Amino acid sequence: MRELPVHREGIVSAQYRGVQPVLALLLLAVVVASARWGAVPITTQEMWHALRGAVSGAPHVASLNERIFLEIRLPRALLAALVGGSLAVGGVLMQALFRNPIVEPGLVGTSSGAALGAALYFVVGAQWRVHAGAFTLPLAACVGAGLATWLVFTLARTAAGGRNSVVAMLLTGIAVNALCASGVGFLSYIARDPQARSITFWNLGTLAGANWTTLGVVSVTTLVGVAVGLRHARALNALMMGEEEARYLGVDVRRLRVAVLVGNVVMVAVATAFTGVIAFVGLVVPHLLRLWRGADTRYLLRGSALAGGILLGLADLAARLLVSPAELPIGIVTSAVGVPVFLVLLRKRDAFF
Known part of the structure; x- marks a missing residue:
């Protein structure tokens, strides 16, 4: 298992100079394009009038297109940006924490646990008529993600004799993911047709449920996860040289691991709870940036x-335009793009081994 490379601060700072403003401008352009184009095209003038009316608070009779922009398109475009960012940041944190470039957020059971919690809600909740509002499904997914992640940590420590073993945690994560997948499969088998379709579509990922309330919740957890990562970025850089070396540099490895894992689980679990399982973002994005500009966390x-x-954001735009006026599950698009990119990266052996 090859550890991720660590670059000197001055070299990496020079390599990344100017990259973040370019990425920020590209993200803004993608958000605008995603909010404008879809089954119902919205003009720039309509977008501007809608925003001006919402910000000013003046009496304004919004047209149908303006309401679509404010109530559907804009929160969906912003949610795509936040969820994509949270999944990619989760990939960076997991790869740095485990010193393994093929780790992604779902490997410790977070995504599969969320899927099992959602499946239980669709099947058992429907039979017992359990419904506590718009947050019932996200709450069930978050509980499933938290329990699955806790199970991975507990079993890994037991298997390693009470020690924190990265290898034991990764292997336990694979086993718990398989267990959760079998649970989702069983629930899909016993579910009625509408419930089974709901489980299938949720597992393929969707941003169709985006609204301003959802956006507010995801924005808070995403900011918390990014803040936790930035606070421990230097310690993660030290950890990539090895646990013993990190301890010599004054890093509390156990505390670092707990803080990063808790921040990652909260961020990824909430994002997954609202949008379903979206694959490859947390694996591909960190690799592309690492090959482009270096590995400083x-x-x-x-x-x-x-x-x-x-x-x-681009994947969501493609999902809405390719089969317009229908919509593809966004997980299909990310997998269709992510698998070829991952295979190309795999051919560059230096990126992995």
Whole structure:
């Protein structure tokens, strides 16, 4: 298992100079394009009038297109940026924490646990008529993600004799993911047709449920996760040289691991709870930036937050335009793009081994 390379601060700072403003401008362009184009095209003038009326608070009779822009398109475009950024940042944190470039946020059971929690809600909740509002499904997914992640940590420590073993955690994560996948499969088998379709579409990912309330919740957890990552970025850089070396440099490895994992689980679980399972963003985006500009965690976190939003925003735009006026599940688009990119990266052996 090859550890991720660490670059000197001055070299990496020079390499990343100017990259973040470019990524920020690209993200802004993607958000505008995603809000404008779709089954119902919206003109720039209509977008401007809608924003001006919403900001000023003056009496304004919004047209149908303006309402579509404010109530559907804009929150969806912004949610895509936030979820893409959170998944990409989660990939950076996991790869740095485990010193393994093929780790992604779902490997410790977060995504599969969320899928199992959502499936239980669709099947058991429908039979028991459990419904507590718009947040029932996200709450069930978050509980499933938290329980699955806790199970991975507990079993990994037990298997390693009470020690924190990265290898034991990764292997336990694979086993728990398989267990959750079998649970989702069983629930899909016993579910009625509408419930089974809901499980299938949720597992393929969708941004169709975006609204301003959802956007507010995801923005808070995303900012918390990014803040946790940036606070511990230097310690993660030290950890990439090895646990013993990090301890010699004064890093509390156990505390670092707990803080990063908790921040990552909260960020990814909430994003997954509202949008379903979206694959490859947390794996591909950090690799592309690492090959482009280096592996310093401080710069990867900022760059991935922007690049992840760009990737998911483009994927959502493609999902709505390719089969317009229908809509593809966004997970199909990210997988269709992510698999070829991952295979190309895999051929560059230096990126992995």
